[in-house]
Amino acid sequence: MKQFIDFIPLILFFIVYKLDPRAVEILGQIYTLGGIFSATAVLIISSVIVYGVLFVLQRKLEKSQWLTLIACLVFGGMTLAFHSETFLKWKAPVVNWLFAAAFAASHFIGDKPLIERIMGHAISLPQALWTRLNIAWVLFFLFSGAANLFVAFTFHEIWVDFKVFGSLGMTLLFMIGQGVFIARHMQHAESDPALDKTKD
Structure with a gap:
C-alpha cells in the first residue's frame, strides 16, 4: 500500500492540470487554477502535506519517500521558477x-x-x-x-x-x-x- 501513497499528490496534480484555467481567490489573493503550472504548485503543496502527515504519524519517512519528496520540490520548484515544464518531465x-x-x-x-x-x-x-x-x-x-x-x-x-x-x-x-x-x-x-x- 505504501507504494501507492506517492500517487495521491499525482492524482491531485492531474485533476488541477485538466481544469480549464480560472481565477480563484485564496486568502485575499487571486491565483490561476488549471494548467501545468498551477498543477505543479498543487503537486508540491500536496506532497509536503502527505509526507508531512506521514512523518508526524510514523516519526520518520522511508528513504524512498524522502527521495520522492525532494525530487518533487527540486523539479517542481525549477518548473515554477523557470516557467518551463521540461524540468517536471x-x-x-x-x-x-x-x-x-x-x-x-x-x-x-x-x-x-x-x-x-x-x-x-x-x-x-x-x-x-x-x-x-x-x-x-x-x-x-x-x-x-x-x-x-x-x-x-x-x-x-x-x-x-x-x-x-x-x-x-x-x-x-x-x-x-x-x-x-x-x-x-x-x-x-x-x-x-x-x-x-x-x-x-
Whole structure:
C-alpha cells in the first residue's frame, strides 16, 4: 500500500492540470487554477502535506519517500521558477533510475538485496529468489523511467495522463506479477523441503 501513497499528490496534480484555467481567490489573493503550472504548485503543496502527515504519524519517512519528496520540490520548484515544464518531465525518469540504482547497488553493498531488506520480515524465500526478485525491480524501474521519458518528450499531449495512469498501471501490474511469483515459489518451497536449505 505504501507504494501507492506517492500517487495521491499525482492524482491531485492531474485533476488541477485538466481544469480549464480560472481565477480563484485564496486568502485575499487571486491565483490561476488549471494548467501545468498551477498543477505543479498543487503537486508540491500536496506532497509536503502527505509526507508531512506521514512523518508526524510514523516519526520518520522511508528513504524512498524522502527521495520522492525532494525530487518533487527540486523539479517542481525549477518548473515554477523557470516557467518551463521540461524540468517536471524529467522528474519521473530521474526518480525511477535512482531507485533502479539503489536496488542494483544493494547487490554489492550490504549482505542482502534491497527487496529482501524491505520484505524479508514478512516472507521467507531462498536467497537465489531474493536476488532474482531484486533484479526484476531494477529492470522495472529502468523500464518505467525510460517509458516516462519517451512519452514526455514524444507525445506531449498525453504525457500527464501517462505520468499518472500509465505509471500507476505499470506499478500495479508489476506488483501483481511479483505477488504471483512469490506465491508460486513459496508453495514450491513448502512442498519441497530441499529448497529451504538454499536459504542457509
